[in-house]
Amino acid sequence: MKLIPHDKFIIETFSAPEDVLQRINENTEPKKLFSLSSSKYFNGSVSGSGFEVSKNISYRNSFLPVVEGNVETSAKGSNVKITMRLNSFVFFFMCIWFFFVGIGCVAVVSNLDGFSMHALIPFGMLVFGIALVSGGFWFEASKQKVKLIELIKN
Secondary structure (H helix, E strand, O other): OOOOOEEEEEEEEOOOHHHHHHHHHHOEEOOOOOOOOOOOOEEEEEEOOEEEEEEOOOOOOOOOOEEEEEEEEEOOEEEEEEEEEOOHHHHHHHHHHHHHHHHHHHHHHHOOOOOOHHHHHHHHHHHHHHHHHHHHHHHHHHHHHHHHHHHHHO
């Protein structure tokens, strides 16, 4: 498991680019503001030579990966370049959150006169934040990667 919630990989297939996009499109529904249940695996959009989707889930996960794919023609069929990343708003929010927690950690270390349990709070917040982001992202990213490979290679 990588620490940074960002992943890039390429899936090679013997299928034509149009077939790959059609299979992704068949398993994708348009994004909805609220959705209690869905018959499709992904929500998002498929257009041109690419797609931007995320998994349909019935629970809340702000760290759910956004999957961006670009399908290119190759000598043997198609190459699908996939990027999994955090939602932009969540990414910027967490950057700001980690910035201030980091300032708190530096302040504690620079003013360390003696051991205090209160001095561990910023470090605990740092570890908790890393675990929260990494766990929420990579738990779902591994499932989505398997599903994408299954869809694209068929």
